[in-house]
Amino acid sequence: MNELKGRREFMQLLGLGGVVFASGLAGACTNILRKSGEAEDDFFFVQLSDTHWGFKGPPNPEAANTLKQAVQAVNALPIQPDFIVFTGDLTHTTDDEAERNRRMREFKAIVADLKAPVRRYMPGEHDASLDWGKAFQEHFGPTHYSFDHKGIHFAVIDNVSDPGAAIGGAQLDWLLADLKPLRPEAPIVIFTHRPLFDLAPQWDWATKDGSKAIDLLQHYKHVTVFYGHIHQEHHFKTGEIAHHAATSLIFPLPAPLSQPKRAPVPWDPAHPRRGLGFREITVDESRLVLTLKQDSLEGTAAAQPAAATGS
Amino acid sequence: MRGTHWMLAPLLAVILAAATSDVAAQEKVIAVTAERFKFTPGVIQLKVGEPVVLELTSLDRKHGFQVPDLKIDETIEPGKVTRLRIVPDKAATYDFHCSIFCGSGHEEMAGQIVVSP
Numbered sequence: 001m002n003e004l005k006g007r008r009e010f011m012q013l014l015g016l017g018g019v020v021f022a023s024g025l026a027g028a029c030t031n032i033l034r035k036s037g038e039a040e041d042d043f044f045f046v047q048l049s050d051t052h053w054g055f056k057g058p059p060n061p062e063a064a065n066t067l068k069q070a071v072q073a074v075n076a077l078p079i080q081p082d083f084i085v086f087t088g089d090l091t092h093t094t095d096d097e098a099e100r101n102r103r104m105r106e107f108k109a110i111v112a113d114l115k116a117p118v119r120r121y122m123p124g125e126h127d128a129s130l131d132w133g134k135a136f137q138e139h140f141g142p143t144h145y146s147f148d149h150k151g152i153h154f155a156v157i158d159n160v161s162d163p164g165a166a167i168g169g170a171q172l173d174w175l176l177a178d179l180k181p182l183r184p185e186a187p188i189v190i191f192t193h194r195p196l197f198d199l200a201p202q203w204d205w206a207t208k209d210g211s212k213a214i215d216l217l218q219h220y221k222h223v224t225v226f227y228g229h230i231h232q233e234h235h236f237k238t239g240e241i242a243h244h245a246a247t248s249l250i251f252p253l254p255a256p257l258s259q260p261k262r263a264p265v266p267w268d269p270a271h272p273r274r275g276l277g278f279r280e281i282t283v284d285e286s287r288l289v290l291t292l293k294q295d296s297l298e299g300t301a302a303a304q305p306a307a308a309t310g311s
Numbered sequence: 312m313r314g315t316h317w318m319l320a321p322l323l324a325v326i327l328a329a330a331t332s333d334v335a336a337q338e339k340v341i342a343v344t345a346e347r348f349k350f351t352p353g354v355i356q357l358k359v360g361e362p363v364v365l366e367l368t369s370l371d372r373k374h375g376f377q378v379p380d381l382k383i384d385e386t387i388e389p390g391k392v393t394r395l396r397i398v399p400d401k402a403a404t405y406d407f408h409c410s411i412f413c414g415s416g417h418e419e420m421a422g423q424i425v426v427s428p
Contacts, residue, residue, distance in 0.1 A: 093415045129412035163412040164375065164386075201379035202406040204418070208384075262418060 043150055044282040046074055046081040046116070047191075049228030050248035052126065053110070054103040055092035059251035059264035062272060067110055069297055070249050070278055075115045081280070082149065084116045087228040087246060088124030088160060088193030090140075095130065104139040120147075124193040124229065125160040133161035144171055146178050151287045153182055157192040159207040165194060166208040176216055187287040190217065190225040195245065197238050200256040205230055214238050222288055230256070231264075232275065233294060244292060247277045273297040338396070339363045345387050345409065346370035348416030355424045357399045367393040375410030378424065384410055399426040 051067045060066060074084065091103040104127075111119060121140040128136045133143045143158035155178055159167050167175075182188065190196075196210035207213070217223045223241045231248035232255065251264040252275030268274060277296040284291070343365050344351045357363055367376055369387045376393070377384045387393050408421035 093412075093417075095414055125412045125417075126415075130414065160412075163373075164410060165412070198379075201377070202408070204377075204408055204410065206379075208410075261421070 042282055042284045043082045044079075044280055045149075046077075046084045047087055047226055047246050047279040047281060048074070048084060048249060049087040049246040049278075050089040050124065050231055050250055051086070051107070052089055052092040052248070052250035053107040054094065054099070055250050059267055061267060063250060066249050066273070066276060066297070067107070069273070070276075071110060071113050073295065073297060074278065075113070077280075080116050082116075083118035083120055084111075084114060085120040085191055085226070086111075086122065087191055087226060088122050089126045089228060089248075090121065090124070090136075091127050092250075093126040093130060097131070097135070100131070100135050101139070104135060108139060120154075120156070120191070122156045122158065122191055122193060123160050125163070125165070128158075128161040129163040132163075133158070136161075144174065150283070152187050152189055152283060153179075154189045154191065155179070157190060157196070157213060159192055159194045159196070159210065164208060165204070165206070167210070167213055172209070172212050172216070175213060179216060179220065182220065184219060185221050187222045187283075188217070188220050188224070189290075190223065192225065192227045194229045195227055195234075195236075195243060196225060197236065197243060199230065199234070199236070199245075202257060203262040205256060205262075214241060217241055224290055226279075226281070244279075246279050247275060247294070247296075249276055249278070249297070252276065271298060273299075340366055342366045342368070343376075344368055344370050345374040345376065345420075347372065347413050348409075348420040350376075350407070350409075350420065350422045353422040355422065357397070357424060357426045359399050359402055359426055359428055362396065362398045365395040365397065367395060372413060373411050374413060374420070376407060377410035378405050378407040380405050381424075383407075386411065402426050402428045 048070060053067055055063045090107050091100065094100050094103065123133055123136040123143050128143065136143060143161050144156050146153065146155040148154070155175065157167060157175065158171060159165060162168055194207045195205055196207050196213050199205040218239050218241065221240060225241060225243040226246065227243065228246050228248065230245050231251065231253035232245060233247055234245035236243045253262055253264060265275060276298070277294055280293040280295060282291040339361065341355060341363055343355065345367065346369065355365070367385065367387045369389045372389060374387045375384065376387055383395065385393055385395060403426050405424040406421065407424060409417060413420065
């Protein structure tokens, strides 16, 4: 492979197949970053979502291999991302506590093969709603937290440990305090599992008190939310806040309220892995332009035997 | 009765203040049970203008009863009866679902309120 000078050249070679959005004040923000001594080059990270490790059923007869294929696909990228974020439902739910822990251990073992140096985790309701996040925290750490990376403030919001799909007052207070030191023009990225807005409450595609989080975030001019839960790409804005849902790595779900029930899209043996994939998010040097690129698993190598992967 | 609640569905109710026990005793009562992962009945038939009391009970664990289009979101606790008085004011179909995650199959735990003329 020819050596690429940087992520930008890589993206130019690929072409931009995703959604691009930009906002103003790029110059002002660049100046802020330069004064603070942050890196000025672009960077990218990868979002994987809803892997549902442990799922078995007709919607994905290859469920024992799909996550492993995703790991291989990410590892095959010409340049590795700065980090990989898993936006929830790492495992498929189970009533059996021992089995839940086993699935989480297996998940960790599989994603340990990722070349990317940093992985960020958060729970989905399948991971956390039956035990208020107990097992998840034991295996992956806190369910809500924040971190800074190259001039971007990232915050993870947990809207699943409460089985009633609420963020809760304590976490909202934490979010308020976490955001307080930031300037209104600071670039902010939020990771969460459920949509923070009422995408389709009839299908449980909402967060009970998500509007309170959005109210807090609306004080900032450059906020982008990446989430999962709905097993498909979806793009929406509440005011100036952009919300982007990701595809899953287990089975796609139908478009919101497009049919009576939110049943999985039936498996199509002629097109295995259709609708499954992951997302690359490139952040430009201004930190205000995010480029979203969707990578489909369709067309990737055939499934490996489950026995060969230690599951 | 301890653990029993009267709740009014604001978008449907036209009689809000007359929820006395005498009135309630004359009203139609529909028992609705919740269990993993279904409601029984799954389709609740109502008529426009006819007051009804839904008596929600759980057969196993905590569940939710959410009707987003009516802004109803109630918890059904095991061993308790949650009473929901509604008076339909128009013919329509409303989806409801369990709003407390209850396991693999939770996503299928849903039903409809069908209001006929």
